[in-house]
């Protein structure tokens with residue numbers, strides 16, 4: 057097969073506006089982490105989200121600055137979702153604070169509100185003070201149960217940072233993801249809903265909060281003719297070149313979301329009557345952007361190719377454009393997807409189709425579980441889903457014909 061089908065690839069606007077705005081930046085010598093594209097992109101985001109937005113170098117940087125904005129300091133505890141990409145947790149450690157991992161509920165796969173409240177009460181009892189922030193995640197675009205999470209946050213007076221890096225444009229009732237908590241996080245990495253090649257944003261509660269985030273993103277410089285520093289800052293601003301791409305991408309953001317939802321609908325219909333495969337659907341009243349469509353395989357399901365699963369060490373990164381991974385000869389860990397899941401991944405891969413296991417829960421990652429001995433409040437849900445789940449190709453580069461082929465390949469394999 058000539059063409060590989062990838063999980064989620066960047067897709068430029070038909071009019072190639074990205075190129076126009078990038079070229080403008082070069083032609084006018086606005087090749088800097090500020091300029092007309094940055095201003096225009098921020099304005100588009102502000103119009104989309106209805107709140108002040110600062111664009112940044114990455115979503116990870118946005119998480120870091122949101123935690124600082126929430127007042128997180130060394131030694132503090134932050135309640136984050138265990139079932140997520142590492143960038144929901146790593147920035148907590150940048151501050152010298154401690155992630156407290158909260159497991160998921162089975163409906164949305166996101167932060168379990170009941171466990172969240174149990175954790176808050178238990179931390180209060182053990183530490184004599186409350187955690188500083190709560191960081192729920194829009195996993196694969198699926199909105200978390202924000203109503204319940206916000207009610208708990210208000211009850212205990214804890215700041216909420218929504219990690220909507222995967223949830224650009226997802227909605228709960230009329231509300232758009234990332235605008236419900238005090239702060240919201242977006243990512244414009246190459247594989248996300250819209251891209252700037254690499255980038256992110258922080259959605260802020262006020263113009264002052266936005267200014268302050270940008271001040272931290274600009275090395276926390278005081279107003280003097282020379283460089284005067286009274287706080288530690290970071291170099292986290294977005295380049296005017298990247299913002300040019302973002303400006304073009306915003307013209308197709310709604311089309312991208314509609315396409316991801318369309319692809320999800322095709323998978324949902326196709327797997328609706330297949331024994332042993334469950335499509336992960338949205339709850340009534342919620343609208344996922346279906347950044348990635350995901351399925352669960354029943355552990356008893358036999359899949360062609362599962363004899364090949366875990367027989368050879370992996371070369372390079374599986375999924376994503378990440379070129380650099382540390383090599384090794386190990387094949388197994390003590391927490392890995394079931395054989396049939398890995399078998400299906402290999403079968404799809406041989407047919408030129410990229411798929412990927414779900415995010416491995418943070419409370420099972422050696423860095424947090426073994427090295428940092430992070431506290432986790434678990435119910436087994438995320439681990440069980442991780443063992444059974446697979447992400448399927450979902451972006452605007454995935455056509456109806458591609459989806460047909462992927463579905464056929466999966467049905468043939470089972």
Ligand SMILES: *Cc1c(COP(=O)(O)O)cnc(C)c1O
Nearest residue numbers: 114115116141143144221243245
């Ligand atoms: C992608 C992602 C981030 C971080 O975004 P980058 O732009 O890659 O730094 C944070 N949280 C989640 C859940 C993500 O998927």
